[in-house]
Amino acid sequence: MYTLPHALQNLVEEFRRLPGIGKKTAMRLALHVLHSSPEEATTFAEAILHVKENIHLCRNCFNFTEKEICSICEDRNRNQRQICVVEDASNIMMIEKTNEYHGLYHVLGGVISPLDGIGPEDLHIKELLERLENVEEVILALNSSTEGEATSIYLSRLMKPLGVKITRLARGIPLGSNLEFVDELTLGKALKSRKSF
Ligand SMILES: [Zn+2]
CATH class of the missing domain: 1.10.8.420 (RecR Domain 1)
Incomplete structure (x- = not known):
């Protein structure tokens, strides 16, 4: 052979x-x-x-960066009172392309998935809570998979008592879809017409 x-x-x-x-x-x-x-x-x-x-992860938001702090966290022109929570750093690029969002981000590094042995302590949740002082709105932009939904519910229960406004992307993002495969226009619309959680 x-x-x-x-x-x-x-x-x-x-x-x-x-x-x-x-x-x-x-x-x-x-x-x-x-x-x-x-x-x-x-x-x-x-x-x-x-x-x-x-390339490593931003100390603040866990986005990719060559420095200690990523260029988004460093940009004082961005709305410092908004944090958009995403599953992984590649989702940031998708949302940036829509041009509909000018706040900060927080990368969770995955979603809660008991079957894969991923619990809340494996994600950057503690670091998210530590960033909420002076934040008015947290936008949950996780993938609409079962695990993404469960993680969004978990996060909103955790953050609501802290008095922060929690919103999520409007429907229009097909259930079960990965943000990566949604076109910019749809994602931009879903972001613009986001709903209270
Ligand atoms: Zn950052």
Whole structure:
């Protein structure tokens, strides 16, 4: 049986580990790297190393940043009295694209999911509560999965006694959907017509 040279096989396997990449695509990507110039291949490999070395989470909101505090937290022109709570940092980019929101964010780092062994203490919930002084509104913008819904309810029960206004994205975001797959227009509308929780 024919087997690929070890180094090539190895690269194919690494590509296959990436989300959404099947066998055929992994092979195509590996061959692309093989056919590229040594400089291109080095630039590619270095980009992977640099992202691991230089990107970490904002001390305040857990967004990606190269500094201690992310550019959103640092921006004093943003509304400091609004915090939009999202599941992961990629959701921030989605909401930013809508241009409908100019407050701050807080990345939970997931949702409560007993089946996966993820409890409230595994998320950045304590840090969220610590940020609520002087905050008027918390917008819950979690994915509308069962776990996202349960986490929103958990958070609103926790925060309501603190006297902060809690809102959530308006319906229009299909149930069970990931914010990542909702178009900007729909997300922008859902944000604009958000409802009290
Ligand atoms: Zn931040």
